[in-house]
Amino acid sequence: MGYFQSFIRQFRARLFLVIFINNALILTDWYVVDRVVKLTGWWALIAITVVPLITLGVIPWLSVKSLTQPTKFIWQAIMHLAPGTASDMGAPKPEQLHLGREFVTNLINQLYQLASVVQGVEQSNAKRTEALNPEYAANSLPVPLLVLNKEEKIMLANDAAGKYLSKPVTELMGQNVFTALDLSFTSTDTLDEWLKATKGKAVTADHSWERVRIGLPGQGKGNLQFDLAAHYNQDNPIGYETILVLFDHSGTYGRTDDDLSFIALSVHELRTPLTLLRGYIEVFDEEIGPNLDPELQKFMKQMDASAESLTAFVDNILNVAKIEDNQLTLQLHQENWADIVNTVVGDMQLRASIRGITIKAEVAQDLPPAGTDRYSAYEVLANLLDNAIKYSKDGNTVTIQVSLNKDGLIETSVRDQGAGIDSAILPHLFEKFYRSHQTRAQVGGTGLGLYLAKEIVDAHGGNIWVQSKLGEGSTFSFTVLPYDKLEEARKASGGQDITRSTHGWIKNHSMYRD
Amino acid sequence: MDNVPLTLKKVLCIEDEHFISELYVRALTKAGYDVDVELDGVKGLEAAQSDKYDIILLDLMIPSLTGTEVLRALRDSGKTPKLHARIVITTNLEQREEVRQDIERQADGYIVKAEVTPRELVEFLSKLN
Numbered sequence: 001m002g003y004f005q006s007f008i009r010q011f012r013a014r015l016f017l018v019i020f021i022n023n024a025l026i027l028t029d030w031y032v033v034d035r036v037v038k039l040t041g042w043w044a045l046i047a048i049t050v051v052p053l054i055t056l057g058v059i060p061w062l063s064v065k066s067l068t069q070p071t072k073f074i075w076q077a078i079m080h081l082a083p084g085t086a087s088d089m090g091a092p093k094p095e096q097l098h099l100g101r102e103f104v105t106n107l108i109n110q111l112y113q114l115a116s117v118v119q120g121v122e123q124s125n126a127k128r129t130e131a132l133n134p135e136y137a138a139n140s141l142p143v144p145l146l147v148l149n150k151e152e153k154i155m156l157a158n159d160a161a162g163k164y165l166s167k168p169v170t171e172l173m174g175q176n177v178f179t180a181l182d183l184s185f186t187s188t189d190t191l192d193e194w195l196k197a198t199k200g201k202a203v204t205a206d207h208s209w210e211r212v213r214i215g216l217p218g219q220g221k222g223n224l225q226f227d228l229a230a231h232y233n234q235d236n237p238i239g240y241e242t243i244l245v246l247f248d249h250s251g252t253y254g255r256t257d258d259d260l261s262f263i264a265l266s267v268h269e270l271r272t273p274l275t276l277l278r279g280y281i282e283v284f285d286e287e288i289g290p291n292l293d294p295e296l297q298k299f300m301k302q303m304d305a306s307a308e309s310l311t312a313f314v315d316n317i318l319n320v321a322k323i324e325d326n327q328l329t330l331q332l333h334q335e336n337w338a339d340i341v342n343t344v345v346g347d348m349q350l351r352a353s354i355r356g357i358t359i360k361a362e363v364a365q366d367l368p369p370a371g372t373d374r375y376s377a378y379e380v381l382a383n384l385l386d387n388a389i390k391y392s393k394d395g396n397t398v399t400i401q402v403s404l405n406k407d408g409l410i411e412t413s414v415r416d417q418g419a420g421i422d423s424a425i426l427p428h429l430f431e432k433f434y435r436s437h438q439t440r441a442q443v444g445g446t447g448l449g450l451y452l453a454k455e456i457v458d459a460h461g462g463n464i465w466v467q468s469k470l471g472e473g474s475t476f477s478f479t480v481l482p483y484d485k486l487e488e489a490r491k492a493s494g495g496q497d498i499t500r501s502t503h504g505w506i507k508n509h510s511m512y513r514d
Numbered sequence: 515m516d517n518v519p520l521t522l523k524k525v526l527c528i529e530d531e532h533f534i535s536e537l538y539v540r541a542l543t544k545a546g547y548d549v550d551v552e553l554d555g556v557k558g559l560e561a562a563q564s565d566k567y568d569i570i571l572l573d574l575m576i577p578s579l580t581g582t583e584v585l586r587a588l589r590d591s592g593k594t595p596k597l598h599a600r601i602v603i604t605t606n607l608e609q610r611e612e613v614r615q616d617i618e619r620q621a622d623g624y625i626v627k628a629e630v631t632p633r634e635l636v637e638f639l640s641k642l643n
Contacts, residue, residue, distance in 0.1 A: 264608045268575070271606035271628035272531060279537035282631040311628045318608055329611040 007100040026052045069097055070104040077108045081115040141245075144226075148242040152177050152195065155240060164224060164248065165216060177244075184213040186324055191230065195242065198232050205232045211325075214246065224250045263321040270314050278307045298354065305351045312382060316448045319379060320432070323455050330373035330459050334483040337370040337377075337410055338363045341402055344381040348389065356395045359385065364403040370410050371486030376456045380464075383449035384414040384476045391418035391474070408485065409462065413477035421468040429466055430454040453478070461486065525549045525639075526567040528558035528584065529604070530576045534627065538571065538604075541632030547639075555579025559587055567599045569639060572621075574605040581605065582617065589620050600642050604635075 029051045033044050076092040094105040135156060138145050144161035146154055154172050162169035165181070172180050183191060189209065198205045208229040215224070226246040233241060281304045289300055322328040345361050352359050370377075381400075388398040396417040405411040421429065432451040457464040457478045468474035481489070525547045529535040535551045542549045550567075552558035554577040562570050562584070570588075574581030581603065587593045588601060602623035609617075618624045625638065 267608050268606050271626070272534070275606060275627040276533050276537070278628070278631050279534070282633055283537070283540070286633075314628065 004103060007103045010100065022052060022056050025055050070100050070107075073097060073104050074107055074111070077111050081111060143248070144246040146172075146177065146244040146246075147240045148177055148244065149239050150241050152242070154180060161246070164246070165214070167216060179217070182213075182215045182217045184215075185209060186211045191228070191244075194230065195232070199234075202232065203234045206230065207232075211249075212246075224248060226250075263318060267314055267318045271311070274307060274311050274314065278304070278311070281307060301350065301354045305354050308347075308350060309386070312386065313448075315379065316383070316452055319376075319452050319456075320448050323452070328376075328455070328459070330376055330456075332371045332373055332460070332483075332486060334369045335372050335374055335377070337367050337372070337402065337412075337480070340370075340372070340374060340377050341381060341400065341412065344378055344385060345400060348382065348385045351386065352389050352398065355389065355392070357389055357392050358397045359389075360397055360399045362399065362401045367402065367404060367410060368482035368484065370480050371483035372460060372480050373456075376460075377480065380453045380456050380478065381412070381414075383453045384478075387449060387476070388414050388416035388418070388474075392416045393418065404482075405479065407479075409479040409481060411477060411479050413475050415473060415475040417473040420470040420472050421466070421474050422470060423468075426466060426468060430464070450476075461489065523548055524567045525569045525571060526558070526561055526599070527551045527571045528553075528555070528562070528576060528581070529571065529573045530554060531573070537632050538635065541636050542639075545636045545640075547636075553577070555581070555584050559584045562588055562597070562599065563594050565596050565598060569642065570599045570601045571604045572601055574603060574607045574617075585617065585620050602639070602642070 026048070030048050033039050033047045037047070039047055073092040073094055076090075080091050092108055094101055094108055097104055135158075138147070138156060138158035139160075141158055142160055144164045145156075145158045146161055147156040149155050154175055154177055157169040157172040159169065161172065165172070177183075178192065185191070186209075191209070194207050198207075206229070208227065210227050212226050212228045213224070214226055225248075227249055229245045229247070231243045233243075281300070285300055285304065289297060292300065319328060341361060341363055345359050348359060385398065385400065392398060398417075399415045400412065401415070402410065402412045430450050430453075432448065453476075454464050457480070460480050462479040462481060464476070464478035466474060466476050523546070525542055527535050527538055527542075527549055529538070529551065530553050532553075539549045539551060547569075550561065552561050556578040558572070558576065559579060561567075572581050572584060576584075579587075585601065585603070588597055600622040601620075602625060603617060603621045604625050604627050606627045614624070622642065623638065625635065630638065
């Protein structure tokens with residue numbers, strides 16, 4: 001501001017000077033005309049008027065130029081800076097200026113500074129826009145991130161995702177997430193199911209999963225295990241509907257070693273004494289059994305059956321642990337179903353006989369070969385028979401029936417004459433750790449058996465259900481597919497995993513024709 | 515059972531759990547087999563490589579060399595040029611499906627010890643012929 005004030009001061013001083021000079025000129029003019037030239041009358045009046053008029057015209061003209069010049073420089077500076085104006089004047093040169101040079105120079109400098117500030121703001125805005133570019137932000141994230149559109153196509157996969165999946169991100173983009181990736185969840189709560197449940201019902205939603213195995217299709221189960229977090233936003237303006245973020249916990253969850261950790265170790269430790277127990281019981285039974293009185297013989301059989309049950313239970317724990325760990329793999333072979341049923345019935349005879357229970361097997365002739373995993377099918381049958389025996393009264397009959405049902409599926413049912421199950425409890429029967437409260441007092445068990453049976457049957461592509469009435473016993477039934485149907489289904493789905501859509505979480509069954 | 519003629523007679527049991535091998539030896543001897551026992555991997559492998567045996571029962575969790583390593587060495591023609599024995603894995607260990615399949619491919623049989631009694635083991639071996 002000091003410069004402006006000094007400019008005004010200088011301007012006033014010069015204006016005063018101009019007026020002073022003009023007045024002096026008029027006085028001098030008059031004096032010279034009167035005394036020296038001795039003009040009188042009209043001539044004197046003309047001389048006194050014209051001379052100051054000439055000088056008054058010349059001096060202000062000179063003053064005005066010096067007054068407007070700074071404005072011109074400022075104008076030139078603005079034109080030079082203004083964007084989009086083609087100016088050939090170039091930058092102003094205030095050194096040519098005499099009046100108010102300091103002020104004008106300063107003003108021009110201020111203008112240039114202001115312009116550079118504006119330019120800087122523009123540049124940093126541009127930078128920020130770049131930083132806010134989703135791709136830039138996504139690629140800066142060290143965790144894998146996938147963005148899906150309405151059709152569940154991958155719109156964006158960040159560099160970390162490409163790195164974890166060892167696949168260029170460009171190959172992932174544009175693909176449907178469920179075809180591009182092999183996602184295995186530990187339960188029926190899957191991304192697929194969640195999206196189905198969320199779409200059209202919520203505007204935004206969040207969900208997370210633990211222990212999700214992610215691999216590329218056709219490369220088997222990935223060794224990487226992630227926690228997965230999903231955010232759904234129905235009305236995202238750029239079409240990014242679902243955002244998936246993956247947190248690698250393979251170090252915590254994953255075991256690349258040959259073991260299943262604590263459970264596997266415990267199972268090993270349990271099995272060793274069981275092996276011995278069963279071995280010694282057998283020795284005693286063979287060597288001294290025939291000489292024992294009937295009561296002691298019964299105890300011996302009881303002991304044997306208990307050791308056998310315990311072994312089966314240890315297997316159950318292990319299998320449930322495998323399911324939880326996403327490790328239960330089924331190999332669907334072409335098998336003779338009647339053989340499997342008869343093997344299980346044979347193995348369960350001891351447990352049934354010690355309670356005077358008869359197992360009656362009614363297996364239809366001419367069953368087609370089943371598409372099944374022999375070991376797992378054994379588990380299902382053994383668990384159903386074991387339950388039927390447990391919940392039967394002494395001396396009852398347990399009936400196992402196998403036939404080809406009207407849908408062309410192999411249907412197996414296990415019927416007991418036990419107490420039956422309350423209808424309120426039926427829907428929960430296949431849940432983990434669920435057991436009928438009424439019978440808990442009389443019958444031991446963890447409630448793992450039916451859960452396991454359901455998981456295995458589901459993974460076979462079959463169904464399992466129960467019919468029961470209090471006081472009239474229960475019938476547990478399940479279906480498995482004949483091998484040919486299974487193969488048809490597999491071909492129909494383009495050789496993809498046949499149970500993927502319904503039970504996407506136990507996967508990678510292999511098909512074998514023996 | 516004592517009089518069943520056996521084509522595969524000589525059995526090597528590689529098992530570090532003394533009581534288990536004792537039970538197996540007892541049942542197998544009764545059934546007419548001739549059984550030797552080795553307690554660890556190195557000695558077991560050495561005995562197996564002598565090619566004196568018809569059947570090798572191989573535990574997986576054994577000292578010095580694991581059963582898997584012994585199996586691999588026995589199936590490696592560089593380390594074991596000649597071996598006519600059938601190899602049956604006897605274990606209580608549980609492993610991932612892929613690993614188990616890999617072991618099953620290399621062996622002639624796979625038994626979870628807790629799931630079979632000695633008598634059932636004998637039955638299993640009699641079917642190996």
